[in-house]
Amino acid sequence: MSDLFSSSTSDASQTAPHPLADRLRPRRLAEVIGQKQILGPDAPLGVMLGSGSLTSLILWGPPGVGKTTIARLLADETDLRFVQISAIFTGVPELRKVFEEARLRRSNGQGTLLFVDEIHRFNKAQQDGFLPHMEDGTILLVGATTENPSFELNAALLSRAQVLVLERLELAELERMTQRAESELGHALPLDGHAREALLEMADGDGRALLNLIEQVSAWKVEGNLNTDALTKRLMKRAAKYDKSGDEHYNLISALHKSVRGSDPDAALYWFARMLAGGEDPRFLARRITRMAVEDIGLADPQAQTHCLHAWEVYERLGSPEGELALAQAVTYLALAPKSNATYIAYKAAMKGARSTGSEPPPKHILNAPTKMMQEQGYGDGYAYDHDAEDGFSGQNYFPETMKRPAYYHPVERGFERELKKRLDYFTKLRARRGS
Known part of the structure; x- marks a missing residue:
């Protein structure tokens, strides 16, 4: 990918009435390299x-x-x-x-x-x-x-x-956009190398925001080039403290996720703190740790998801920096919780099965029959009401009639899923005994 805007070579001066973002809009789709x-x-x-x-x-x-x-x-x-x-x-x-x-x-x-x-x-x-x-x-x-x-x-x-x-612009793309803005303005930005990188990070993948920042910086009358501290003081905006790589944002969240999955609370808290120190939005972290609870812990500890949602709510009520402690507590809880991705695997397998079977209808015995015509078509015929069955379990088939019964969910022998496995095995045996 490359920059969002075109390499316009207009002779507009620094005092042009139109904003820089408008002056650099591409004229053809071929110019939108990104x-x-x-x-x-x-x-x-x-x-x-x-x-x-x-x-x-x-x-x-x-x-x-x-x-x-x-x-x-x-x-x-x-x-x-x-x-x-x-x-x-x-x-x-x-x-x-x-x-x-x-x-x-x-x-x-x-x-x-x-x-x-x-x-x-x-x-x-x-x-x-x-x-x-x-x-x-x-x-x-x-x-x-x-x-x-x-x-x-x-x-x-x-x-x-x-x-x-559409995707966020990467640092390399933002740099090329900056070069084209400098060409349009007719002069380089008064920034040293580190300050230039800080400016790109401030844009956070937003090309329009970058061009607005560039327009501010280009209007400054300074001698020499400004460093990062001088830039951030003038803009009143904190520069991101991630490393220079444009992939750092994703590298650190990956490190946090894998530390939680690996049951290492110390490493998880370290990467959590690194992201906060780098200026990461705590709401992004709240969203991602909730995803971790669903993907990597699942039903091995059903409270993990609830714990994350409560921590998120506490953050929304308290704000920073007090609310960040609730998120740190959730990270610690997740790291020490029993792990299972059984539901995650089952969900992906079920999606694959749903796509491969197309629009197969449910079996007629579990369809409602609110009209006489539906009754005549056999809707609802043979349905067994589970509460009336022995053990509260009829063992009927609920998959499409043309579909061989699959087994998607395989709980692990950890945490609460150990109990769920007992229940699943119990119903599987009953179903086999009743020939379903």
Whole structure:
């Protein structure tokens, strides 16, 4: 990947009225060297444009990585009228006007690419309002969101749009963006090597934020180059203290995760502290340690997940630095908890099975039959109510009739899962005895 913005060679001076980020926007998609995972010739957008089959899209990614720019350039390269709205400021009357104008435009032979920023801010009913206009070709929708579309967008909208994931810009990409900004400005930034790296780290993968910082720094009248301390004092912004590698953020969270998995509380606390000292957002750590509880401890200690959620809540109530102690306590608990990834493995196996079996229906005996027609079709026939069965267990089959019964969950002999294994073995024997 490379920088988000183009290598514009305009003669704009330092006093140009337009912000630097606007002056450096690419004019063609080919100039957006970054986001190769969606823009390359064999990537989703490259394939769509090459085949002339552009569909509605949801661009999911952090701020400042090019969502708006890519949407605008898609419109340019497909001869569609670009219309931009924000879900924060747009209500139903405004949407009706947008759709009506797009319908009129279409009758005159021009399509509309409707770019909806912060699309997750629309409620489910408002999201449904886009569907008929997408289906009849009135608009080609491109939505932008920083939130997980699986949680924030309804299934009907997601079924009609392809989700493309945009990534944070890496340090090497931010450096190239800085070089192109310096070319546009006509002079180098007054920073020494370490201060320059600190500036890139302050941007935290956000190209727009970096260009705003560069614009501030470029306006300073200083003699010589500033060091990191002078830079941070002038910007009133703490520089990240991670090592110079752009992968350090992920390296340290990996070290923390593996230390917890390896039941080493001292190492886990060390890496936890390293990330906090480097300026990491404690909420990111709260989210990741909760994931560790689910992935690596699971049902071997069901309290681990609850402990993490409570620690997260304590942090939200107390803030920094007091709340960080609750997160440290959760890290210690996780490191010393019994470990099991049995549910994690079972979940992945179940997902694989779900994909391979397609749309196989449930067996008829466990389907509800609220109508006479369904009853006549045999829905619910032969269903055994488990509470009426011996031991409260009927042993019936609940998988599709064409599917051989799999075994996904294999609990370990550690912690609470030892008890769950006893229960699973018990039901397995009963099922075998009753021929299910």
